[in-house]
Amino acid sequence: MPCRILGPGPLTVKTPLTPLDPVLRALSVYPQRPALVDAAGHGHLSYAELADRAARLVTLLREAGLPPGGHVLLVSPNTADALTAFHAVPLAGGVIVPLNPRFTDAELGFLGAHADPVLALVDAAHLPRVGAALTQRGVPVIATGTGGDLAARLARVPPAPLAVPDTLAEDDPISVNYTSGTTSDPKGVMLTHRSVFLNVTNMLYHLNLRPGSVFLHALPFAHANGWGSVWAVTAAGGTHVTLPDPGPVPLRAAITAHGVTHLCASPALLAPLADAAAPQPLPHPVRVMLAGTSPPPRLIGTLQAQGFEVLHGYGLTESSALVTLADPTPETQALPPEEQARLLSRQGYAMLLAGQVQVIRDDGTPVPHDGLTPGEIVLRGNQVMKGYYKNRAATRRAIQGGWLHTGDVACVHPGGRLEILDRAGDLLNVGGQPVSSAQVEAVLYRHPSVREAVVVAARGEGGDLPVAFVTLHPGAQVQGRELLAFARPHLPPHALPARIVFAPELPKTASGKVLKYVLREQAAGRAAGQPAD
Missing domain, CATH: 2.30.38.10 (Luciferase; Domain 3)
Known part of the structure; x- marks a missing residue:
């Protein structure tokens, strides 16, 4: 379309940095490409269909009274409607506030009030949990997902022209993301169009996302916008694969069924796949970005042997997700597998x-x-x-x-x-000497029976006592004294666990992080558990 010169205007030709520009490009350039596949069998979308749904949702949001900069609450698992919202809300000039439906009712209620939403998009399955409270506060609610009325409402409105809002500034928030709150009350992190644009660019470059990429969303969209993947995959023209239950069995099934080439996940999610007694090679290579906690080298080595190309990142919601990366290089790939895994278990270098x-x-x-x-x-x-x-x-x-x-x-x-x-709060002080819980955990992870290991402090008369909470691979049997004997050559005496507690599962947040404060409470009041000696 030829441009119109309207007369004298500002001298600058710069436009705001925003992920909406590459998103709009993909929606225009790849109309026939598959944009989304629901691994649970709830359908699929082409890029033309995603563009149409986003354009109609823009109209619906504006007709519902969304002002520029208004907050739109999203309470939903990873669905086609949720992905559409991540595109449409900022295109309508709003700020998306995604809440993980795995939060407790109390957390959803507190955050739903704190976020000051003017509109809410709530999956029909979770509407009974939050709908009444939102209605009482005068917040209009649109039901999404299976059983919701969003599809019918979109069919009744015309699509809006898809364009970056004229009033948008790159330092305006695009999202407010609430932290997991493992150490304090959750806080709403304001991420801007500029910060997310750079995060998306980093993801495109380091993950090597392309139009043929098929990305499995093992992370909740609500977790730092899926580390930016909700926009990065679209910007690449790739295919989003949504999975309502990202457990190890459905995850592996989705990889095979849909030709997945990329995914991001926490080490805890993939730990069940690392049972050396039951290796399952992948049908094709898959590039996986691990972050959230430090993956033990044994987990990395097992995943690599199965066909995963492992990258290891580090970041926070406050940094728009990932900021450092350890990835395979020609130099590291020439090393023995054990040394490769050891280097990849570190957090690496700053991203581009x-x-x-x-x-x-x-x-x-x-x-x-x-x-x-x-x-x-x-x-x-x-x-x-x-x-x-x-x-x-x-x-x-x-x-x-x-x-x-x-x-x-x-x-x-x-x-x-x-x-x-x-x-900083997890360093142990044992007999006046600092002990890193992560270093103790890394040694325990080397034992072939150990699936997860988390070390916390129990207060003793002489300072902290290291207490290890351990989960085992299915069918594995090991005693605390055996783990202690295994760890003894690799740790100084004061760093050895004083007690080992075996658990079927560890308490975790909605985003998969271990709730260490819960384990500390258990360690402080627990007389049970197996003394390590």
């Missing part, structure tokens, strides 16, 4: 557009690159959040001196590879 990533001591100076000296990870760059919604005090605590303080403790190896040692 992540900005500055440093590890600093208490006095603010960078730690030496010796692989030993611990310090806090701090971040500075365009992917860092705008701040916490309605929480200036928490924003001031997190961003100091122009840097985002993560609370994560790490060291830097010669050559610059980052390795996380622990959260």
